[in-house]
Amino acid sequence: MNQTGGEGEEEMKQYHVKSIRLNGIPRKVVADPEQRLIRIIREQLGFTGTKLGCGVGQCGVCNVLLDGKVTRSCITPWSKVPEGADIVTIEGIGTPDHLHALQYAFIIKGAIQCGFCTPGFIVAAKGLLEVNPSPTRDEVRDWFQKHWTACRCTGYVQVVDAVMEAAAILRGEKTMTCLDELYKDGDTIWGSRYPRPSAIYKATGTMDYGDDLYGKMPQETLFAVPVCPETHHARVLKIDYTEALKMPGVVKVVTAEDIKANKGTNRIRGQQGSGSMSGDGWERRMIVPEGDKIRQWGECVAIVCADTEQNARAAAAAVVVELEQLPELLHVKDAMAQGAVKVYDEIPDLADIPNCFNVRPIIKGEDTKPLIDKAKYVVDDEFYSSRQPHLTLETDCGFGYFDEEGRITIQSKSICVYRHQLMIARGIGMAPSKIRIIMNPMGATFGYKVAPTNEFLIAICVIATGRPVYMRLDMKEHITRTPKRSPFLMKIRLGADEKGMLVGGEHYWYVDHGPYSESSQDLTNKGSQFFMAPYHLDSVRGCGYTIFTNHRWSAAFRAYGSPQTYWGGETAMDMLAHECGMDPFEFRVQNVIRPGDSFAHGQKPEVYPFQELIEKVRPLYEEAKKRAAAGSTEEIKKGVGISFGIYNSNDDGADDASSNIELTKDGVILYNTWEDHGQGADAGCVGTAHEALKPLGLRPEQIRLECNDTAKAPNSGAAAASRCQVMVGNAIVDSCNKLLEAMKKPDGTYRTYDEMVAEGIPTFYEGYWQAKTRDNSGEVITCTGMDDTTGEGYPFSNHMFGIFLAEVSVNTKTGKTTVDRFTLASDVGAICNLDVVDGQQYGGLAQGIGLALSEDFIDMHKHNNLVACGLPYVKDVPDELKLIHQMMPREFGPFGASGTGEMPLSAPHPAIGNAIFNATGVRIKELPCSPDKVLAGLKK
Incomplete structure (x- = not known):
């Protein structure tokens, strides 16, 4: 316990000294009894293979073996570590030169993507195989669920494959092959399962991610903590950091005045305006100054730079920010309501809609109103997609310094290093040529790092202090302060004739983009580019409206814009099939896009693979329906759902x-x-x-x-x-x-x-x-953008195509939906690496299950950890994920390839929603399909 001496003496802090064995080596360690074991392993002992993720025991990336038991080191205090404890980290399991069977199996089975969670999985799996050398797949999955070991990338199938392979090796039933022998001279690795080069380092914990690199930075490196008031909308009246400056270790409190001193504009270069946008795209402030407004939760008003994280966080908490609270617009309907407060007084509204700053029309074929009015069957309804959080297990982190040529150098999770260089240059007051961006190995982004998040804040601190600076958000900060997927409010009207053929479609969509226009134009375009994209539809009318709100600003998320659009379109297609009295699969088959057909924006796809995919899926669909009929009971209703999806494989236009x-x-x-x-x-x-x-x-x-x-x-x-x-x-x-x-x-x-x-x-x-494509006359052209008036264009070189088949069970007492099986039949062109493509597709389906059933981000006080945000764990994703690969070569892809990463998240969720309807008759139109919504539907 702590003791206090006489008057004027400081409190004496006591430390615990213990003898332990770490990876077989005896060590005597002195540590704060309340310090978490993860910090002692990483920071005091230097074993950075064990990762720090959520910090609250929800992800398992910090797993170690403590006296043979799987232990989450982020929630284990030093006081709970026994004297003489035997601790094993990933470094003690194997090395790049001497791989353990688990590490070898994770590499050759494609079980590693970003790799941030891999050490935690391998450590947990070793704990399992030491007590159960012959586990079943279900026992492997139960073990990972029990130990809260999560992955956001893989979909878990290949992880379980790897554990089963390693178990067979350890039992002597299989042998390990030297990785070099996996390639024979003269072999081709194109189209093979050759392991990705980085996998060996990820499997052994020897790859350095951002937080690992921090420990290798110069001793004078400062830790920076942003001061971010917890309000959605307020005017900053005063920022008082006088007490913070007096606190131990504080070197500098950086404010907007420091940017001004460096002749920076304090603005991020967002999307520039076009004929369809009001404003100029420079809304985002780097640091909110006194007198200006906070327009979303957690905007930065100051940054404390101190010698340690502990000192920086303590001082940041001492900064006093006086605010004038303002009305908050937290839903797109609130922002659009007549008389709504303006997010930006100076930006004019478009289309007589409050807070609307962008308008993207789509016009194809005949006027749709008379066509749909006269149609035999009509669906006219409203749909809403959720603000899906990215939920990466590595939080936002990075550092900066001046390099040998005097350039401000930022090492971060950037996935567009040159774009970020341009986006922050004017704001921090430096020429792009004086800014160097380096991508650190990272624990995934799924798109959020298309947006600069910490690069400019780090740069400002380096300039203001003249010293290297590191910044890492904890998981709560990471979730509440980084961008999310934009929700779409969609009003859709579809008509079909007496034979069930589509005659016209209307789509009006309202994009909640938070308080910044950054990247909004391409996103809003997706509402037209993918509306009814899989189907023959000659006549389309619609318009997209992008709206400012005070909720979290939006950035790229895997399949950007298409999950929203397909949620509305594929749900409406299912509803229309029901109106026509047709099977939902056969209704889609009848209306599927055919050779010569074009999308709503006028461009024809480069290939038409759906007919072949349909033939592969049809027998599986019929089998699934039989399983559902045979397995349903009064309490557990089983159903089958289908959806079709298409996504692009290049940036819109002249990429x-x-x-x-x-x-x-x-x-x-x-x-x-x-x-x-x-x-x-x-x-x-x-x-x-x-x-x-x-x-x-x-x-x-x-x-x-x-x-x-x-x-x-x-x-x-x-x-x-x-x-x-x-x-x-x-x-x-x-x-x-x-x-x-x-x-x-x-x-x-x-x-x-x-x-x-x-x-x-x-x-x-x-x-x-x-980027090249062929126009509708067959001529090769450079890809173009979208016309501001008609929405027509030739934006894409290549596409990816998928048919999604979901099988679900719905508990009618609890409303909980479980996905039992999922099949994805896809065409992504020629495949470069089969393990990589499999992993992308498994992972995309897993994220689609989360999007469909659990993931959301509404309340900052609630949705601020992985569990509350609905992260799918291993038992939330079925082991029976079936992939069918079809490979039509693409003319404008290297060796016939297209992309793959985003198509699997384009439309799996409407298949699940449609399966819920098939099982129960409950039609959910607002994501996620949570138990309360299912129960409410059942009561009706």
Whole structure:
């Protein structure tokens, strides 16, 4: 216990010294008794393979074995660690040179994506196999559920596959193969399951993520904590940080005045205005100054920079912010209501709708009103999608410093390093050429890091203090302060004739984009680009309206804009099938897009794969219906739901990408910014280059990556819009072709590196690709944007197609829905790496289950942890996830490839909603399909 001395003496803090064994090595450790074991392992002992995620025991990334038991070290205080304890971390299980069977199995089974949760899973699995060497798949899943071990990327199937494989190896039924032997000279890795290059480091805990790198920063590095008042809408009257400056370790309190002193505008360069937008896209302040307004929860008004996190957080809590509370607009309907308060007084409203700043019409074919008015069958209804949280297990973190050339250098979770360089430059008062952005290895983003979140705050602190600065949000801060998926309010009207053929469709959608217009135009366009996209529909009318609110600002989230649109469209299609008296699957088959048909925005897709996919799914659908009929009881109702989805594989319009290659004595180096937030950029780069360079006979390990650093690599664009395999892949192929052409001798053989140097032939080549498509006459054109008046255009080079089949059980007493099985039949073109594509599709389906049933972000006081936000754990996702791959080659994809990462989250959730209706007759139109909504529907 603490003791206090005589008058004037400071309180004496007591520490506990204990002897432990860490990874088999005896150690004597002195620590604060209340300090969490995760901090002692990482910060005092330097074993950073154990990760810090949620900090409250909800994710399991911090798992260690404590005296043989799986233990979440983030909630275990030092006082609870026994004297003589035996602690095993991921580093004690195996190393890159001596892999444990579990690490080997996770690598070869494709069970690793971002890898942030991988050490926690491997440690937990080791604990299982030590007590149960022959587990069933259900026992593996039960174990991970029991120990709160979560993943946001994988969908869990490959994780369980890996544990089963490792168990067989440890029982002597299978053997481990040296990873180098997985590739034989002359093999192709394109289209194979060759392990992603980073997997070995992720499996052994040796890859450094942002928080791991902080511990390796110079001693003078400061920790920065933003001061963020917990209000949605208020005027900042006064910021008083006099007491904070007096507190231990505080070096500086940074405010908007420091930005002004550096001649910065204190604004983020968001989406620039066009003919359809009011305002100029510069609404977002970096730090809210005195006299200005906070327009969403948790906006920064000051940043405390101190020597330690503990001191910085204590001082941040001492900053006093005086506020004038203002009316809060927390739903798009409130913001649109006549007489609603303005989020920005100076930005004019459009279309006579309060707080509307963007209008995106869509016009195709005949006037739809008379067509639908005369239709035999009509659906006219309203749908609402939720504000889905990203729920990455690594929180937002990064650091900055001045590099050797005096550039302000930010290392963060950026997935668009060049775009962020431009977005923050004017705001912080520095030229883009003086800003360097480097992507850290990261624990996923799922798109939120298309938006700059901490880059500008870190930069401002580095400039103001002249010292390196690190910033890490805890999980509560991360969830409440980072952007989310935009909710759509959709008003949809569909008509069909007496034969059940679609005659016209109307879609009016209202996008809740929070208080910033950043990236809103492309998002709003998705409401027209994917409305009824899978179907033959000659006549469409509609318009999208983007609305300012005071809720969380919106950024990219996997499948950007399509989950909202398909929630409305695919639910309406199911309702219309019911009106027509037709089976929902056959109704879709009858109306599916056919060769020669175009989307609502006028462009024809590059391929028409649905007919073949339908034939693969139809027998599975019939089997599913039989299972549901046989398995239903009065208490448990079973149902089957279907949906179709399409998504794009490049940024809208004239997208482009660069990638360079350099020949070396040992092989080649690729330079690009194919950012990797877990989706497999390393596998994509190596697989594409290896295929392009086949004449050279290189082994995969001879292809080295120098990526995601604006000082070293060219601009390849953002890791978003499922664009990188197409766009960066084509640029890689272009650079490889140029190198091969230079190396080629007259006799058809290839020069060596030494011969190239001796002959004075360059060994460095630049690759480039711009998005191409064919217009409706068949001519090859550069992709275009959308017309502001008609909504027409040729925005996409490639697409991905999927049919989603959900099987659910609904408990009529509790209203809880469980997904029993899920099938995805897809066409994503030629596949570069099968394990990567499988992982993306399993993971997308898992996120779709969360979107459908549990995930939401409404109340900041409630939705501020992983459990409350509805993160799906392993028992929330079925083990029976079935993937069917069809591969129609794409003309404008490298070796016929398209993308894959976002299609699996485009439309799985309406299939689940439709299955609930099939089981119970309850039609839910607002996400998520929570038990209370099901019960309310059953009572009706």
